[in-house]
Amino acid sequence: MNTATDVDRVFAALADATRRDIVRRAIDGEEGVAELADHYPMSFAAVQKHVAVLERAGLVTKQRIGRRKVVRTNLAGLRVARRLMDQYEELWRGRIDRMTDLIADTKETHA
Amino acid sequence: MNTATDVDRVFAALADATRRDIVRRAIDGEEGVAELADHYPMSFAAVQKHVAVLERAGLVTKQRIGRRKVVRTNLAGLRVARRLMDQYEELWRGRIDRMTDLIADTKETHA
């Protein structure tokens, strides 16, 4: 019932192999939705929905070119998730440092 | 070698604010499931399920200590997802390089 946050949407969007593959393909930014759909064993409508999910998550953008809409991945969207994981790693390093300090303190105490 | 469903599970696990917060808290690796549950406005069972999801995704581990099971985040699990996004970024850089080369070629052709 809670409205999903931006981060929720980014991770949820990446939690599907088809969508991750669309992100990969759309890095080149040359294919429209129908062209993308040709790569997958599902209907056009299904792929169109996947692209919509990625778009709502800010992971791809669509640009009208002629009668098609070309799908392009949006690097900034990916960085949202990456930054979060970098932060976790940062916290982890902090924990190690704290433990190291603790050991150092213990040594001093016992010196 | 990671099957696609492993990656699915990691991203899906991170697509929930409560679970991300558990990952953050479990970096310190001191709280059991019940202690974690106290931080959230939901039942113990709900939190226990969230921890189970994180465990299946390889994002946390549990260790028996006394009568509790202490939850610890597993940095390696996070890196699975991070590596994938690094790869996307790599591809992106490749695309830029290719475009740059193309422009360079054009210049040469017109020289």
Added chain:
DNA sequence: CATTGATACAACCATACGGTTGTATGGAAT
């Protein structure tokens, strides 16, 4: 303007997910 190609969207179905309560298991403490 009628047609065709590419995309969007609605309705529907099956399954997965996030939450609940209730019950069972496993160590600690008495």
Added chain:
DNA sequence: ATTCCATACAACCGTATGGTTGTATCAATG
């Protein structure tokens, strides 16, 4: 052995998700 605390798990409920088909929009072309 009994009690108590912490954890696990099953059954259930409402909603979200991933897929389908069918219809509507919109832009290029005859």
